Amino acid sequence: MLFSLIPFIEAFAALAATTRTCYHITGEPARQSPGRPKFFPCDPGAEVSNCCSEIDLCMGNGLCLGFNAYNGYTFQACTHPDWPEACSHGFKWPNTIPSGFYALAWQCRYGYNSPYCIGENASCCEDEDGWVYLPRFSNIHLAGNSDYVIRASGGNGVIEGSDASDASDRIALGVGISIPIVAILVAIGQWWFPGARLWIWKKRKGPEKLKKDDDDESWPREDAKRLWFWKRRKRKDHEKRKRDDDEGRLLEEGGIALSSEGSSGLEMSAAGDIGERQFQYKDDEQSSSTKIG
Numbered sequence: 001m002l003f004s005l006i007p008f009i010e011a012f013a014a015l016a017a018t019t020r021t022c023y024h025i026t027g028e029p030a031r032q033s034p035g036r037p038k039f040f041p042c043d044p045g046a047e048v049s050n051c052c053s054e055i056d057l058c059m060g061n062g063l064c065l066g067f068n069a070y071n072g073y074t075f076q077a078c079t080h081p082d083w084p085e086a087c088s089h090g091f092k093w094p095n096t097i098p099s100g101f102y103a104l105a106w107q108c109r110y111g112y113n114s115p116y117c118i119g120e121n122a123s124c125c126e127d128e129d130g131w132v133y134l135p136r137f138s139n140i141h142l143a144g145n146s147d148y149v150i151r152a153s154g155g156n157g158v159i160e161g162s163d164a165s166d167a168s169d170r171i172a173l174g175v176g177i178s179i180p181i182v183a184i185l186v187a188i189g190q191w192w193f194p195g196a197r198l199w200i201w202k203k204r205k206g207p208e209k210l211k212k213d214d215d216d217e218s219w220p221r222e223d224a225k226r227l228w229f230w231k232r233r234k235r236k237d238h239e240k241r242k243r244d245d246d247e248g249r250l251l252e253e254g255g256i257a258l259s260s261e262g263s264s265g266l267e268m269s270a271a272g273d274i275g276e277r278q279f280q281y282k283d284d285e286q287s288s289s290t291k292i293g
């Protein structure tokens with residue numbers, strides 16, 4: 001039984017890792033107000049990692065790439081409030097990283113390693129003293145879902161799903177739970193109904209054995225009746241479970257599937273966030289075009 005708890009503990013640890021607090025450059029914890037995008041560590045396995053808003057893209061070099069709305073490079077948040085090297089990447093805090101909500105990063109040259117500067121606009125590139133060379137990034141994923149990572153492989157890009165290992169974890173979890181439960185159920189069944197025999201067992205022994213049981217009356221009528229009740233209850237349980245499953249499936253089909261695979265209940269709130277944000281940007285667009293016009 002103890003061993004069956006281990007996958008549970010691991011699952012909770014994994015959950016804790018993905019819901020770690022992210023801190024803005026000011027050291028304040030990233031706000032997690034309902035209806036707003038949440039911040040996720042880009043590298044959930046790392047001790048210290050940059051965080052990006054769940055609907056933006058995490059680039060392998062620590063930058064966030066604004067998705068859909070602002071298509072710029074930003075440093076958004078860090079799993080450590082002090083922004084150590086692993087998050088600041090050599091930019092000097094607090095001198096070059098403004099203590100705003102996001103730090104805007106600008107690419108000053110293109111190359112194998114490219115210089116970036118931090119500033120309000122691209123004019124920060126004029127001051128070469130402020131340049132920091134970031135390594136080229138070779139993987140990118142949606143901050144809110146690190147299950148699928150687009151990774152450079154040789155000359156190609158490949159989509160890597162951590163799904164395979166997840167699936168085997170899930171299977172292990174299932175087996176870890178189900179084996180002890182089945183064993184306990186069988187044990188309870190044998191205790192409540194000492195005369196009951198598993199169908200496999202009965203089948204193997206064949207009619208000869210059953211006949212012999214009848215003959216020597218070690219299979220009393222009372223036990224057979226109990227077995228009948230037990231079987232009937234099992235059948236009813238099975239039917240009920242099947243009904244519940246069907247209802248569950250209907251609910252799932254009725255709901256909005258945000259991502260086809262690997263979407264958990266936890267991610268459902270994201271649909272609202274994105275919807276609201278798109279709405280908000282639409283509003284912004286309209287108001288800005290009104291201003292221009």
Ligand SMILES: *[C@@H]1O[C@H](CO)[C@@H](O)[C@H](O)[C@H]1NC(C)=O
Nearest residue numbers: 118119120121122123124125
């Ligand atoms: C760019 O940023 C600098 C300093 O951060 C500021 O002085 C300048 O006005 C900005 N330029 C534009 C076009 O916004």
